[in-house]
Amino acid sequence: MEIKRAYRFRFYPTPEQEVILARTFGCARFAYNHMLRIRTDAWFKEQKRIGYHDTSALLTELKKQPETIWLNEVSSVPVQQSLRHLQTAFGNFFAKRAKYPTFKSKHDKQAAEYTSSAFKWDGKTLKLAKMDAPLNIRWSRTLPKAAKLTTATVSKDAAGRYFVSLLCDDSVSAKPVASGQIGIDLGLTHFVILSTGEKITAPNTFRKNESRLAKLQRRLAKKQKGSANRIKAKLKVARLHAKIADTRKDFLHKLSTRLVNENQVIAIESLAVNNMQKNHCLAKSISDAAWSEFVRQLEYKSLWYGRTLIGIDRWYPSSKRCSDCGHTVPKMPLKVRDWVCPECGSIHDRDINAARNILAAGLAVSALGESVNPVCI
Structure with a gap:
């Protein structure tokens, strides 16, 4: 290509x-x-x-x-x-x-x-x-x-x-066909949860540097405008912002490259990030996670190297559906992290169960040849 x-x-x-x-x-x-x-x-x-x-x-x-x-x-x-x-x-x-x-x-x-x-x-x-x-x-x-x-x-x-x-x-040429197939559920505490059961911790690059950044910004606010000390203080703030951005980008590239290299089919849930950021309790953490950039990297790397990326509609009940028997519970509050299926008695980790359902839905869409919702995140 x-x-x-x-x-x-x-x-x-x-x-x-x-x-x-x-x-x-x-x-x-x-x-x-x-x-x-x-x-x-x-x-x-x-x-x-x-x-x-x-x-x-x-x-x-x-x-x-x-x-x-x-x-x-x-x-x-x-x-x-x-x-x-x-x-x-x-x-x-x-x-x-x-x-x-x-x-x-x-x-x-x-x-x-x-x-x-x-x-x-x-x-x-x-x-x-x-x-x-x-x-x-x-x-x-x-x-x-x-x-x-x-x-x-x-x-x-x-x-x-x-x-x-x-x-x-x-x-670029397609990579050799990989045997892996993966479903990805995005989160905040864990950045991604894979259908294999693996949980990858979120880097939280901004959160880890937030107190240091706040201190530098307070010092900057106290400097006299136009002074040499203000220029120095502004440069320190910019350098910390650059460090945060570079660390986040490095993490996203390494993770997306690994997933593309190991898996032939990648299924991921489409999320309305702009709407989710209206929740002021989660907006900062959602922005720090950079889900949109992660999906963008998966998109072009999958295209380059001959992988299949499938976007699952965000309304699909991946968390509420039992990945073993298919039973769907009517409600699943966010505070519930583990649950037992009332139909078959299977014990589920909420996020791993969601990732498995996302993979199953992606494979079904791919096998039936139906139109796939675009990955818009």
Whole structure:
């Protein structure tokens, strides 16, 4: 299967490269915000739509103005690409896939996208336009042989770390057929409960760092705005947030990869996470669990490697149904963790029983060839 894959690496710029990147980030952000204001005013004041080609022509005129001639100091490609990103944002908005585009802030994550005409790649080193030396990249993984890079996106996160994401054409092949079949029940105390009886404890990355984060945020709130100490305190908060996100992502990737490698069929319950987060007692733990990201990883990895991922309707009574005889009890409060089937007398662990029912439902749907509800979580 031919796919587009992005490889993300951390790099360490020289002081001169930091200056060039800061200017590039600023120019790209300015062009995006300026054209967003023009398109917004044109629509709400004159009911007139302005598209990408119109903003591109306006950018050309903007570079000739004495007040904004500094836009010519950086590579034109990242600035031009920011207009394409703005067009994509409006397209998603009109297709009702996203909210109305918002202005970019210099205090948030910064990014600039270079196309193949704005960088040089010899298979070992990457050199961006307007730079004299290649980037000092930490090659944590190997790129595919004869990889053809299409874009290189340079970014700087709130913690001050620099990354480059290399998008290239790649191919993936299905893995050998696995004998395993698994049903997955998602939880909070245990992140996933498998139909095999295995329970994997939730990492709770945010919960474990919550008190430390609260202390750093209190210290940040007491610093004077605009001071050097406030900048230092803000950086400490950002670094802890980055540590939490990286730890969570590492856990999700390792677990999803393991399940895809070991099982040919994976059945999982579809959950309405947005509705569940309206419960203020559980909202923080649900967000910390990152169920949506876990299912997203299972989806694309299953597609790549020839596995079958089946989504079970969230209204399916997996917890209330006996996995041995099929009897369904009318009610099953959350506080009930173990129960005895009144029909056959089987003793069930609530979560393991649910995972087994999810697997059985998934296999039934797969065998009968019925339409499978999409995994929307």
